[in-house]
Amino acid sequence: MSGWGLGWFGGGAAKKDAPKKAILGLRSQLEMLNKREKHLENQMHEQDALARKHISTNKTAAKAALRRKKAFEHSLEQTNAQILTLENQIYSIETANINKETLDAMKNAGSAMQQIHAGLNIDKVDDVMENLREQQAIGDEISQAITSGVANNSIDEDELDEELAELQQEQLDEQMLKTGNVPVGDKVSKLPQAPISDVSRKTPARAEEEDEEEELRKLQAEMAM
Template sequence: MNLFFAKKKEKATPKDAIINLRETLSMLEKREAHIQSKIDAEVKTARANLTSNKRAALLALKRKKMYEGQLEKMSGTRITIEGQAMSIEAANVNLETMKAMERGAAAMKLIHKDLNIDKVDQTMEDIRDQMDLANEVSDAISQPQLFGPEMDEDELLAELDELEQEELDKQLLNSGRVPVSLPKLPAASVASGSGRVPVRSPVAVRSPVAVRSPPVAEHVDEEDDELAELRESMGMAM
C-alpha cells in the first residue's frame, strides 16, 4: 500500500456526472416509495387502535409525522438533483456545440489557407477567357467559307438566268422558231396601293446569233428558204 502518494482522482466527465445523478434520483424514488408505504401502514395502525388503544394510535401518528418529514426532505433533494442534472446536460450540449463550431472553424481555416480573393478573381477570369475562346472556336467551325470561297448570290442568280435562257434557246431552235433577243430594261416602278413597288426588269433573251425576224412573205416557199438559210448560217444540219 502506497502511503506517500495519494491516488490521483480521475476527472469526472459530464456523461459520468449525469449518469451518477440519474442513479441517485432512481434511489430516491425507491426510498420515497418505501417511506410512503410506511406512512400508509402507520395510518392503518392508528385507525385500528382509535377506540381500543389510543396510546398506540398516538404513537402511530407520531411515526407517521416523522416519515412525512423525511418524505418532504427527500422530495426537496430530488428537485435539487433533477435541476443539477438538467444544468449539466445543458452545459454538456453547449460544450459539444462549441467543440463542433471550433472544428468547423479549423476546417474553414485549412480550406482558406491557400485560397484568397485574388486567386478566386484570377480563376474566374481564366474561366471567362476559356469560355470566350470556346465560343470563338465554335463560330469559326460553323462558318461556311471553310468549305469553299464565299459566293455572291447575285452572280449565282445571273448564271442561273443564263442557263435558263440557253435552255429556252435550245427549245425554240428545236421547235423551228427563231429566238429573239430582248434588250435589258431598267428597273421600273408600278403603283401598288398607296406606294410604288419596284419591278425587276425581264431577263434578256440571249441567242447564239442575233438574227432579225424575216419580213412577212406572201408565199410559203419563200419562208422555207429563209428558214433554211438561217439554219445554215447557225451551223445546223437540215
C-alpha cells in the first residue's frame, strides 16, 4: 500500500522527466551507431584496397574481398537508416516537449489572470469609478470652502492710485525716448535735438563698404612696392 502511494506521488516528476530520459537514450544509441558507421566505412576501404591488391595475382582473394565489401556496404545502409530514424525521433520528442511546455506556460498564465480577475466584473468597476468621482468632487468642494474663508477680497484704493501713477510715468518716458517731446499738461515742449554728425549718419552697410575700399587701397600700395 505504501509503495503504491509513493508511486502515485512520484508520478508527476517521472512524467516530467520522461522526455529528457527518452532523448538521452536516443542520443546514446545514436552515438553508438555513428561509431559503427565509421567502422563499417573503414572496413569497406580495407576490403577495397585488398581487392585491388590481389586483382592481378589472386582473383579468388580479390573476389572474396569484394564480397566482404558488399556485406559491409549492406550493413552500412542499414546503419544509416537507423541513424536517420533516431534523429527524426529525437527531433519529434524535442518538438513535442517544447509544445507541451509552451502550452503549460499558457495555462499558468490563464490561471494567473483568472485569479487576478476573481470577484471582478464590469459593474464593480463602474461602482469603484463612480465612488472615485464622488470623492474627488467632495474634495474639490472642501478645498473651495477652505480657501474662500481665507482669501482677502478687499481692494486698497491707495495702491491702485500708486500703480496708475507708475503706468503714466512709464508712458511719458517712452514718448520722450521715441519723439523727444515732453508733454506738460495740455502743452508739448520741443526738446532741442543734438546735431547729427556725418559719422553718425553712416549706415552699417556704408561703413563696411568704406572699410573694404580702405583694405583694397592698402593692397594696391603693397603690390606697387
